[in-house]
Amino acid sequence: MKNSFKILAVAIAAALAAGSAHAETLRIATEGTYPPFNFVDASGQVQGFDIDVANALCAEMKVECKIETFSWDGMIPGLNAGKFDAIVASMSITEKRKEAENFTQPYYQAGxxxxxxxxxxxxxxxxxxxxxxxxxxxxxxxxxxxxxxxxxxxxxxxxxxxxxxxxxxxxxxxxxxxxxxxxxxxxxxxxxxxxxxxxxxxxxxxxxGPGAGIAIRKSDTELLARFDAALSTIMSNGVYDEINDRYFKFSLKPGQQQ
Amino acid sequence: MNFQVMIESIPALLGGVVLTLQLVAVASLVGFVLALGVTGLRLSGKPWLVAPAYAYVFFLRGTPLLIQIYLVYYGLSQFPELRKSVLWPFLREPWWCALIAFSLNTSAYVSEVMRGAITAVPRGQIEAAKAVGMSAVMRLRKVVFPQAVQIGLPAYSNEIILMVKASSLASTVTLLDLTGVARSLASETYMPVEVLGLAGIIYLIINFILTRILRGIEWLVTPRLQSEAGRIAKA
Missing domain, CATH: 3.40.190.10 (Periplasmic binding protein-like II)
Incomplete structure (x- = not known):
């Protein structure tokens, strides 16, 4: 009896470990009504600069991402309620919003x-x-x-x-x-x-203002650090620039202030 | 209530008052002269003169001043021919555009006041004047005009007061009149209630002073009021 419990416990632990190791899925919210940053194309697919940046970040962090559209009003409440893990929706970093959630470094600045x-x-x-x-x-x-x-x-x-x-x-x-x-x-x-x-x-x-950032729940400090690190990487390895050039004639990369 | 902000706003707002009063004064004057012409046409009795005057008043009274000022400022500037014409140095300036819109608008209302006042003079008196052999000019000067002024002045005062308030629309074509200054200050200080409230009080003061002045003029041109006052003073 004792043995069978042990076996079961080990089995469950192994299953959990395996699960989290190869299928972490992040749910990302966007708006879908703000072209060219985020919009829904004719086939119903969500597209845009925000989406491409989000996908590049997920690839960099080696996680799977599920990007869905939500209404703007429900975005911050939805994040805090755990409906999704991050907001990539051209959200400007403001003091007021910072009270409700954390922001990564800005990922673009319109100027x-x-x-x-x-x-x-x-x-x-x-x-x-x-x-x-x-x-x-x-x-x-x-x-x-x-x-x-x-x-x-x-x-x-x-x-x-x-x-x-x-x-x-x-x-x-x-x-x-x-x-x-x-x-x-x-x-x-x-x-x-x-x-x-x-x-x-x-x-x-x-x-x-500092520009648009990715919003993360206050409690997810580890996720925030991973997003920030991934952002720094894609902004320095050319991935960001390549996305930028798909949409704009000039660079939106933050930190150009003289 | 942040009284500090209100006190600090006063100098800038008074700068706006100067522009507001200037616009109202010039537009009232120009509007009055235009109204005399329109009233003349309107009462001429000749259909080909009455019709355009009627259309003029109908159009200007029937459309919002906001749209009129917008069309004069943003509408006319859309025509490259006009931008190359001799009128452009004037129409380029928001001050002139506002003045044109205000003058035209007020002239329509004032001409109606004039027409009403003139037609209110009893026909019998004019016929009596004709009977005693007064010329047309004499009739106007001695019979029609003195009475029409008394009849029309209260309504005219009303139009001036409305004009002061309507001049706030100058702020929609970038002019920094009292309202323009107040709106900019309100957005700079993030205290719209204080600043716009203060602007409202200043409008109230301007209109209070204006009504007093206009009542004074009314008293001066109306012998009846003077004799009544005299009777009351004696009693």
Whole structure:
């Protein structure tokens, strides 16, 4: 009787060990409505930059990943309730969110650019922008960045960023400052054809925030460390850059701040 | 309530008040002159003059000022021909666009006030004036005008007060009027209740002073009010 118990215990332990060794599955949540970062394609497959990064990380960590879409509102509660283990959904790292969960290091940073007519020379230096009228969205961090770094620049505030683009196109203002991806979309469109991004992009985390991170439950500190390590690896071994180039003309890799 | 923020906001908000008052004053003046013309057409009795004046008033009173100012500012600038024209130096500036929209809008309302006031003068008096041989100009000057001003002034005062409040829409075309300054400050300080509340109080003060002034003018042009006051004073 005693022996049979022992055998059973050993058998169970062996089964558990074997199970965890070769089939750890991580469940990852994304949103699926934020192209090109995460979106559902025509065949119902979830695609995008976030998804490719998540898959690359899972490959690096040698785990299986199951990526599913969830509604944005339910994301943080779902993580804490254990419905999934990580959120890879272009979630910006904010102080408020950090109270509810842990974040990995940022895995991308959109940054900001100043766009102006192609025909005009515009140095994005305090001297070059002195006296120039730059449009920004009201209540955005771009106005504060301009005020701090380019004190001689005249800032004009708009209710929507479509409006400052209209005024840039009409020639009422010398340039606009906005999120880089949003601006690039406009520059690639017909309306923005005569305009271009001037100088280098801005990545000042003090104003623009650290970027988007992967959210992990507070209790999963070991998983957080593994994600962070895997992120560092793919960002240095070229895997990240290869994914980046699939979607964007410029690098979103964090840490470009000069 | 953060009173510190409210006190610190006052200088910037007063800067916005200057622009608000400037816009209201100039737009009221231009609107008044335009309204005189429109009223003239409207009361001319000739259908080909009445119709355009009617359409003008109908269009400007029937559409929201927000849409009018938006169309003047963002709409007109969509036409490259216009951007190359001599009008562009004016239409380029949000100040002029706001002024154009406000002036046109208020002129429509004021012309209705004028028309109402003029037609309210009893016909019998005009006929009597004709009977004693007064010329058309004389009739207007001696009979119609003094009474129309008394009749129309309360409604006109109302329009000025509405104009002060409507001028807050200048902030939608990037102007830093009282509302524009308040909205920017509110988003900078993250204290919208304090800053917008204070802006509301400033509008209230402006309109209080304006109503007093307009009541004074009403009193000056209305002998009836003066004689009543005299009677009360004597009694």
């Amino acid at each position: 900001a650019v100043i766009a102006a007519p192609r025909s005009v020379e515009l140095e994005t230096t305090p001297e070059g922008l002195a006296g120039k009228v730059i449009g920004v969205q009201r209540a955005s961090s771009y106005g504060q960045l301009l005020k701090a770094k380019f004190p001689e620049t005249k800032i004009r505030e708009y209710d929507k960023n479509e409006e400052h683009n209209l005024d840039l196109a009409a020639g009422r203002i010398d340039g606009v400052m906005a999120q880089r991806l949003f601006m690039q979309q406009w520059l690639d469109s017909e309306e923005g054809a005569d305009f271009e991004a001037k100088g280098k992009a801005f990545f000042d985390t003090e104003y623009l």
